[in-house]
Amino acid sequence: MIFADSLSRLGTESAFVVLARAGQLAAQGRDIINLGIGQPDFKTPEHIVEAGIKALRDGHHGYTPANGIPALREAVAADLQRRHGVEVNPDHVVVVPGGKPTMFFAVLMFGQPGAEIMYPNPGFPIYESVIRYSGATPVPIALEEKNGFAFTAEAVLAQITDRTRLIIINSPANPTGGVTPKEEIDKLVKGLLDHPHVALMSDEIYSNMLYGGRQHVSLLQYPEIRDRLIMLDGWSKTYAMTGWRLGYAVWPDAAVEHVTRLCINDHSCVNAATQYAGIAALEGPQDAVHAMVAEFDKRREVIVRELNALPGIRCADAAGAFYAFPNIEGTGLTSREAQDRFLDEAGVATVAGTSFGAWGEGYLRFSYANSTENILEALSRIRELL
Ligand SMILES: Cc1ncc(COP(=O)(O)O)c(C=O)c1O
Numbered sequence: 198m199i200f201a202d203s204l205s206r207l208g209t210e211s212a213f214v215v216l217a218r219a220g221q222l223a224a225q226g227r228d229i230i231n232l233g234i235g236q237p238d239f240k241t242p243e244h245i246v247e248a249g250i251k252a253l254r255d256g257h258h259g260y261t262p263a264n265g266i267p268a269l270r271e272a273v274a275a276d277l278q279r280r281h282g283v284e285v286n287p288d289h290v291v292v293v294p295g296g297k298p299t300m301f302f303a304v305l306m307f308g309q310p311g312a313e314i315m316y317p318n319p320g321f322p323i324y325e326s327v328i329r330y331s332g333a334t335p336v337p338i339a340l341e342e343k344n345g346f347a348f349t350a351e352a353v354l355a356q357i358t359d360r361t362r363l364i365i366i367n368s369p370a371n372p373t374g375g376v377t378p379k380e381e382i383d384k385l386v387k388g389l390l391d392h393p394h395v396a397l398m399s400d401e402i403y404s405n406m407l408y409g410g411r412q413h414v415s416l417l418q419y420p421e422i423r424d425r426l427i428m429l430d431g432w433s434k435t436y437a438m439t440g441w442r443l444g445y446a447v448w449p450d451a452a453v454e455h456v457t458r459l460c461i462n463d464h465s466c467v468n469a470a471t472q473y474a475g476i477a478a479l480e481g482p483q484d485a486v487h488a489m490v491a492e493f494d495k496r497r498e499v500i501v502r503e504l505n506a507l508p509g510i511r512c513a514d515a516a517g518a519f520y521a522f523p524n525i526e527g528t529g530l531t532s533r534e535a536q537d538r539f540l541d542e543a544g545v546a547t548v549a550g551t552s553f554g555a556w557g558e559g560y561l562r563f564s565y566a567n568s569t570e571n572i573l574e575a576l577s578r579i580r581e582l583l
Contacts, residue, residue, distance in 0.1 A: 208326030211552035215536070219546040230575040231567060233546035235371060237437040237519070238566045241474075242485040245436060248477030249470045257469040263460045264453075265292025265445070269472045272479040273445055280404070281415040285447050291456050292475070294442035294467050296402045299429045300365070301327050302459045303398045306452065307362035308333035315356060315364040317348060319522075319550055319557035321371050321400065333362070339556050342513055342524060346375030350384035354392075363396045364389075369403035369413075369517025372553045372562040374497075376407060376516035379414045386419045398427040402444070403518040405435045405486060408494045411516055417447060424449050434518075435486055436478045441471045493519050496565040496572060503576045504563070508583050519566050522550065526559045528583060535561050543578040 215233040223229045240246075264270065270287040277285045293299055300323060308314055308331025316324035318337035328335040338353055340346045348366060357364075366385075368377040389395060399416035407413055417428050431444025448456050460466070500521050504512035509527030525535050532549035539545045539561075548564075550557025565572060 203330055203332070206329040206332075208322060208329065210322050210326075212548050215540070215546050215548050219540065222540070222544070227544055229540075229544045229546060230571045230578075231546045232563045232565070232572070232575055233548050234564055234566060235520075236439040236566060237434060237489060238568070239437040239485075239489050241437050241441070242478075242481075244481050245438070245474050245478045248481075249441075249474035252470040252473035257473060259469065261466045261469050261472060263466050264457050265290065265467065266469070266472050269476050270445075272476045273447075276479045277415075277417060277447070281413075281417055283415065283417045285417065289447050289450065289453055290445055291448055291453065291460065292443070292445045292467055292472065293460060294444070294464055295439075296400070296429055296431045296433060296444040297323060298460075298463070299427065299444060299446040300324060300398065300400065302456050302463075303363065303365075303396075303427050303429075303446075304328055304331050304333070305459065306455055307331075307396060311360060312362040313358060313360045314362060315353065317365065317367050317370065318554035319346075319372055319560065320365075320367060320553055322553055324365050325554060334360075336361070337554060337556065338364075338366075340370070340373060340375060341556075342560075344375075345513060345516065346370060346373035346522065347377040347381060348385075350381050350388055353385055354388040357392050357395060359394075361392070361395050363398060365398045365400065366416075367400040367402075369406055371403070371518055372520050372548065372550070372557070373522040373560075374515030374518050374520045375522075376411055377414075382414050382416070382419075386416075386422055389422055393425075396425045396427065396449075397422060398429060400429045402429060402431055402434055404430055406490055406493060406519060407517045408497055409514070409516065424451070427452070432475055432478055437489065438474075438478070441474060443467060443471050443475050493565065496567075496569050497521070499569055500563060500565045500572050500576070503573065507576065507580055510583075519564055521563045521565060522560050523563065524559055525561050532558055532561055538582065539579055543575075543582045545575040545578055 270290040310332040312333040432438040512523035536549035550560030
């Protein structure tokens, strides 16, 4: 067989590799605490599960419209009105299997040899992977600890060229937990008005997970760039539905037909029962979401405090999502060494900062989607190792 050259440019998501290694060690009888995984350690709320089951029993077994069933797209628009105070045309909402397909389609839509696409670094590894796959040139937006891992508008705007086609931003962010302040977003939007050829994809998958009284700022709240904004969100994190595969984006009018065609070529539609479960999630009680976020907030305080008490480690306040991203330079270990030794010798799975891009060297991602008891035990094992 002779595979296409493009395959050699496709990266991966190392959290899945760590997960596999942790699984192997556990199968050998090792006691592994997993702080590597990027999914809530909660079950999908019962009423959502029941809605999925009911949809199957009611006979929703066939294809749906490629962009999602109308009632779901209307529920998304109502949810965006409630949470962000914005008017969204349900015809601009395109439902896909998870958060990832939107980023893949957005990059394929703009990426080709000669094009430049900006992306956060350290950031969700799929951005850089897919940009390279498309043949476009990835241009990192360096996220630094001194700025709370938020991007600065100045750094983004300074890198725009005639070849820039798309800018990807993500707040609250994976892997850093960073939240970009409204002032920087205001400045970015203002600056983008001078570059009308550039599209923007705002990955807001953690939009329900902010702490310390912070409010999420959605890029949808800026009407002046709605005609070139792709706003990505979904059910995976908010409703603990990672395995259901359900996400959406609000697309600009000019892109809706293109993305719908990509959906038809790729997956036809999201499975019908999952879409009905998605309606129940948005329209039903939100108590479970609030309880989960409150629990994450408690664990966040514990993990940041305890990480700061470890020798050679300092950890910035994690403002959103469910990740802490401590600086480990003082341990004398590289990110990769720390990841491997913490797993092999202490039985604690974390993910090296470099798995999220070159700017992640010197850092390690700890997910606190695990019980406080396990977090405390994991950090006590790491203390002993250090
Ligand atoms: C920033 C970010 N965007 C998107 C996704 C993808 O979510 P999904 O599992 O719904 O594809 C993730 C998952 O970890 C993420 O961290």
